[in-house]
Amino acid sequence: MAETLKVAVIGAGPAGISAAARAAATGISHVLLESSPAHAQTIQRYQKGKHVMAEPGVLPLRSDVGFEAGTRENVLSAWQEALNASGVSVRYSAETISIEGQRPEFRIGLNDGSSVSAENVVLSIGVQGNPRKLGVPGEQTPWVQYTLDDPDEYQGESIVVIGAGDAAIENAVALCGHNTVYIVNRKDEFARAKDGNLAQITRAIEEDRIRCFYRSNAARIEETPAAERPARLVLNTDEGEASVPVNRVIARIGAIPQRRFVESCGVAYPSDKPTAIPQLSARYESNVPGLYIIGALGGYPLIKQAMNQGYEVVEYILGNDIGPADEPLLEKKFRGLSYGSVSESLAAMQKRIPLFGPLNALVFRELMLDSEVTTPAPGETVFMLNDYTDSFFTILDGTVLVGRGAAQDAALPLAAGQFFGEMSLISGRRRTATVVAGENCVLIESPRRTIKKLLASNDHARRTIDNAFMLRAIQSSFAPDVPAAELMDVVEAARLNEYKAGTVLFAEGDEADSLHLIRSGSVSVSRNIGGRDIVTAYVPAGKYVGEMGLIGNTRRTATVTATVKTATISLDSQSFNRLLDKAPTLRERMQRRIQQRIVENTQMEAQPESGDLISFLMQQGLGEATDVLLIDSSLCVGCDNCEKACAETHNGTSRLDREAGPTYAMVHVPTSCRHCEDPHCMTDCPPDAIHRNANGEVFIDDSCIGCENCMHNCPYGVIHMAVDDPVPPRFWQWLLFGAGRAPGMESLAKPDPSTPKKAVKCDMCKDLDGGPACVRACPTGAALRVSPEQFAGLVHGGGDF
Amino acid sequence: MHESILVYRRRRYLWAALGLAALSLLAYALHRTPEPPNGGTWLGYTLGTIGALLIVWLTVFGIRKRRYHSAAGKVEGWLSAHVYLGTALLVVASLHAGFQFGWNVHTLAYGLMCATIFSGFYGVYAYLHYPRLVSRNRGNLTLEQMLDNVATIDNQCLRIAKNAPDDIREVVTSAVNRTQVGGNTFQQLSGRDRSRVVLPSGDGSHRLRRNPDQERAIEWLAERLSRTSDGEVSATINELERLLASKKMMLKKVRADVRMQARLQFWLYLHIPLAVTLIAALLVHIVAVFLYW
Structure with a gap:
């Protein structure tokens, strides 16, 4: 049996490389085991030229291996050089099958049947997992691949992408410009994809740029030496076998999750949720003594953090009590603060704050x-x-x-x-x-x-915050005078509900059994009058609906529909009655409010066109807007001064398209940012470049990396990619001599095609005195910005915006 | 839903303009001089200075409109003031001249000023009148989309006519090729349909005919339908008639849009050159007055 090493590092990603380099630098016996033939598989799988970021910027790097932001190629070659230079003992293509034992006697079984003994094991295998293989005859042929490096490398080929997830869609869409592309989906829809990718693939299929085989599976891959394409892929479809001549097959059918393997090593997870991470000590040690987990698998997806942990974990194994790199x-x-050292302070905070405990x-x-x-x-x-x-x-x-x-x-x-x-x-x-x-x-x-x-x-944190939210929402809406302790039974009976856009919370004529406090999103209230549904009100988050049924009648007098994705807290009639008993002024206040509602309803019913206008605005996504640009068509002369003003004040690119967008009853909704309350664009921004100001503006800062995620995620199409035009027009030169470009006109110079494009959108001119330039530049007063609170005024034709 | 330039901020610039006009009139009424009122009296000079400054300020609107970074008031407010104070200028300048007109450079400046102001009046009318009609006419379509629709209908007509008898194919093709939209400024302003179609006449020759609203082509097809007994041909003609009818509707919208857009814009091509000429004439007027004092 071979010697027992001090430490075995499994997985040669950033964390593993850094740990092995530290082990090499301190001179301890070690090995770095990597299942694939090269290091950093996750980053190898990035598309060619992709920018790798070094976030968080404030965190210092602590590793024997250097790392700074750059292209995928630069980062990978720097690590390769560091591995070569540092004398790390590394074994590629050595897939770990099993880890048995605990400190000081681990036995690591490898795929070639050999094994490694080590006192300590550092598991840094990331969360990507090994790509799932096709498992059909012919999968070993050179025409099958599981990654796509550079979509531009292939031109004029016939390529089948197998899979229906984001990776498959992104590959297929990237390839379809220069190739004949097919996508094979096991199901009949792309349910797992992100919204942006879903929109892209649907469009590509509709426009015939990509052909999709739904409810189909790969059966086998056969060589076709005599044919135009080197191979053919045979598919099992609903209509029997289908055959596609191919140059290559790209399988993106997900990865085998790491969890089962990790659990087989004896590591415990705190919950069954897919997002759960193993329970670790402050020194990255799992419940198995001597088995350490670092990097993405331990919940740290950023490269710099992972590299720091690699360094630290080896120091900990050596018994050196170094503070983490983020200590300073x-x-x-x-x-x-007066709690002592950092770790004492952290402990004191967790003790003092039950939420974090x-x-x-x-x-x-x-x-x-x-x-x-x-x-x-x-x-x-x-x-x-x-x-x-x-x-x-x-x-x-x-x-x-x-x-x-x-x-x-x-x-x-x-x-x-x-x-x-x-x-x-x-x-x-x-x-x-x-x-x-x-x-x-x-x-x-x-x-x-x-x-x-x-x-x-974290379930505990979610429950705690949800309960507090419900208590405070109920208290502030209904019973401000009642102490929190007395409301606990009502809160316990309250339920949290989530509705997709367009879902009916309750319908006219239903039995009235509960009241809804709107937690996020918004709803519209409509009544059936003369066989027609007429919208009578729009109710934003923070307000409530359904109280009329509980107090007065027992049947619903109106239908309430979620205008966007909406979450509510519902109180059943029993709890509500308990509330009425506890808060003596509540009944009276509710009755006043109901009276007011009835008056509003009759007003709206008298002018059904106002209701139609509300429904129109809701259809345009104004249900989730916080500030939206509207144009009064009866005043707009089409001069486009709004667009020109936007372009001039934002480096030459207008963020609004005046003419696009629908019009109803002289209200035109141009293509322009709605500054959504829960912005879709923010959901998937890798550098976290999209923010919201105290005044509500949602804006993109300079750290944008041009990944286009926000553009695809925005359902209103208001974000686009542009190059800054730094040359401002010179007014007097233009006026007197006709030199240069006119103010508000497009740039004369063509941008350098190598300049990276960045995402641009309306920032409500947050850096300009005097407010949004579009509104200020409108010569006829047709452009106006409106917040949801002003919809009612807008609809009733009066109001002062 | 929103306030127009005429009612901007409770018509504050209307009151300012009325005040200026009233003050000028009052001074003019009270002013006593040995000679008849003219630009050479102290009041004449005062009104002349006010008028000249007003003219300069009114042209500054063109600069403010293009100063997109400027926080100096909303452009809407500037336009409201531009309209009302520009109107008041009529009173100020007329009183400055003491209603003395002749064939000279001074009256030329006055005439240019009036022309500029009246072209502006038309602009105010157009800005308040047409946007609503434009929007109603367009529905949810842009001009580009409407033209796309026309092109799509044309392509459908050509596709259907491809397999039809020769005479039908020729008429449909010529109706498509000779459909006209837009044109020069006057053609746009008039909105007259100058489409043509080549129709076969009884003697075997062909004649170029006017085809407003595609009606001549529709009539010819209707007449052709009555002469045919072939079921397939009549089905083709029916389909073509349906397509031409929707093309006619769409073309009407397009033409109305072009006409109204032209009316919204053409006056500026008078207003601005007139204003520039006015400034030149004004300079000559001032220099002349001081040189030949």
Whole structure:
């Protein structure tokens, strides 16, 4: 039997390379095992020339291997050189089949039947998994591949892409420009794809740029030496076998998940959810002593973090108590706090804040890296009612006062350990209260993205925040005078519901059994009058619907439909009656509100065209808008000064298309950003370049990498890719001598085709004095910007915008 | 739904313009001089200076409109003021001249000013009148889409006519080829349909006929239908008639759109050159007055 190594590193990605390099540098016996023939498989699979980022920028790199942002090729070759130079003992094409034992006696079984003994094992195999193979005759032939490096490498070929996920779609779409492309889908729709990719593949199939075999599977691949194409792929379809002559077959049928393998090594996962990550100590050790997990598999998908962990884990194995690389960052954040060292501070925070208590120490550390610790002076405003900020606050020390606008006397105090800001976090709408700091206040402010990630992966945190949200929503909407403790039974009976756009929450004539508080999204209320559905109201997040049925009648008097993806909290009639008993003024307030609704309804019924206008606006996605550009067609002379103003104030590219978009009742909705409350564009931005300002503007910052995700994700087509034109027109030269381009006219110079394009969209002219240039430049007053609160005024023909 | 330039900010510039006109009239009524009122009295100079400054300010609108970074008020406000104060200029300048006109450069400047202002009046009318009609006419289509629709119908007609008898194919092809939209400024403004079609006449020769709204072609096809007993041919003609009818509708919309767009725009091609000429004449007027004092 061979010697027992000090450490075996499995997986030669950034984390594994860094760990092995550290082991080599410290001179301990080690081996780096890689299942594929080359290092960093995940990055090898990126498309050619793809920019690899070095985020987070503030985190220092701690590794014997260098890394900086650059193209995929540069990054890969730098790592290869570092591997060669550092004397790492690496075995390629050595797939690990099993890991048995624990410190100091691990036995690692490999695919060639050999085994490796090691005292410690570092598992850094990422989450991509090994690509799933076709498993059909002919899969070993040279025409089958599982990755696509450079789509431009192939021209005029016949290519079949097998799979219906994002990778398959992206490959097929990238190839279809210069090749005959087929895509093979096992099912009859592309249900797993991201919205943007779904739209692309659907369009490509409709336009015949890609041919799709639905409900089909690969049967075999056969060589055809005599034919025009070197091989043919035989498919099993509903209509029997079909045969496609091919130059190559690209199988993108997913990867074999790592979890089963990891569990077979004895590692425990905290839950059955696919997003769950193994339970790890602060030193990356799993429940199996001596088995360490780092990198994406441990929940750290960023390259720099993974490399730092590789370095650290070897130091930990050697018994060196080095602090993590982010230590100085946290030290700086915690300066001024009196809890001691960084780890003591982190522990104290987890102890003081029940929401964070049960979190994995590493997850909490990560959260704190993204968060800020602030110490506002007593009386300082943390945020104002109607601000658009959406960060989440936890109180580490002292108190804050939560009030509504001017009535700060009636403000509700919150003490250390509690949290606030969850309303805007969840709904994406403006702040529903003003929060003012009290004595000795210390707050932790976490970005929305970080907390949403936490909510998605941690059940405890989600339940805690959901319950608080429900309690506060119910309290502020119905029973502001009733103490929270008395509302607990009502909250427990409340339910969270989610509806897709267009779903009916309840229909006219249904039995009225519950009331809905809208948590995110919005709904429209309609009534059937004379055989026609007439929309009578639009209700945004934060308001409630269905109270009429509960108080007065027992049947629904109107139909309520989700205009966009909507979440509500529903209270059944029993709970609501309990609320009525507890809050004596509630019944009276509800009756007043119902009266008001009836008056509004009759007004709307008297002018059905207003209802039609509401439905029209909802169809245009205004149900999720926070600020939208509308054009009064009865005043618009078509001069395009709005577009010219937009282009001139935004480096030569207009972010709005005036003429495109539908018109109804003289209201024209141009193609222009709606600044959605939960922006679709933000959902998948790798560099996190899309942000929302306190005033509500959704904008893209300079870190855009031009990946086009936001463009594909926007359902309203308002984002496009453009090159900045840095040359502003010279007004007087143009006016007096006709030199250069006219203000508002397109650039004369053709942009250099090698200049990378970046995503551009409306930023509501946040950096300009005087507000949006489109509105200011409209000579006839036809252009106006409207927020949802103003729809009613708009619809009734009056109002002052 | 929104306020137009005429009612912008509760008509503040209307009141300003009325105030300016009223003050000028009052001063003119109270002004007593030995000679008849003219530009050479102190009031004449004052009104002349106000008028000249107003003219300069009115032309600054063209600059403000293109200063897209400017935060100096909304362009709508500038246009509202431009319209009302420009109108008041009529009063100020007339009083400045003391209604003394002759065949000279001074009256030329006055005449150019009036022409500029009246072309502007037409502009105000067009801006307030046409957008609603344009929008109603277009529905949810852009001009480009409407033209695309016409092209699609044309292609359908040609495809169907390809297998039809020669005379039908020739008429349909010529109706398609000789359909006209747009043209020069006057043709656009008039909106008259100058489409033509070549029709066979009884003696075997062909005649070029006017084909407004495709009617001559439709009539000819109807007449051809009555002469045919072939079921396939009559089905083809029926289909062509249906297509031509929808083309006629679409062309009407296109023509109306072109006509109204032209009316919305052409006046600027008078207003701006007139204003530039006015500035030149104004300079000559001022220099002349001071040289020959």
